[in-house]
Amino acid sequence: MSALTEMKCEACQADAPKVTDAELAELIGMIPDWGVEVRDGIMQLERVYKFKNFKLAMAFTNKLADLAEAEFHHPGILTEWGKVTVTWWSHSIKGLHKNDFIMAAKTDQLLD
Numbered sequence: 001m002s003a004l005t006e007m008k009c010e011a012c013q014a015d016a017p018k019v020t021d022a023e024l025a026e027l028i029g030m031i032p033d034w035g036v037e038v039r040d041g042i043m044q045l046e047r048v049y050k051f052k053n054f055k056l057a058m059a060f061t062n063k064l065a066d067l068a069e070a071e072f073h074h075p076g077i078l079t080e081w082g083k084v085t086v087t088w089w090s091h092s093i094k095g096l097h098k099n100d101f102i103m104a105a106k107t108d109q110l111l112d
């Protein structure tokens, strides 16, 4: 159980600061299975989860949807046969907020 999974997302206002480079370096080290991608200039966290079939991939997707609703912070999700690609970033600031790292850690917990 990492410190991130103990935290709750905070309401992310449009003027909320993006994580600094130093915060990014510290936080990404707490979610070692996640990578950083930049798409259309927006920094995002991304991980691909592998499953035995589509039914298991979909079950994971539905659990993730419940988590997102509970935290009111929502991922990008690509669900395919045997894999789910999850992407976290904060729409309101067009970049990464601590919320995204919290949600990535909580996404990993869905596998437990």
Ligand SMILES: C[C@H](O)[C@H](O)[C@H]1CNC2=NC(N)=NC(=O)C2=N1
Residues within 6 Å of the ligand: 012, 072, 073, 074, 075, 088, 089, 090, 091, 092, 093
């Ligand atoms: C309209 C806006 O996207 C929503 O109000 C909330 C809910 N979910 C959200 N999810 C994410 N990832 N970022 C947001 O800024 C966000 N804002």
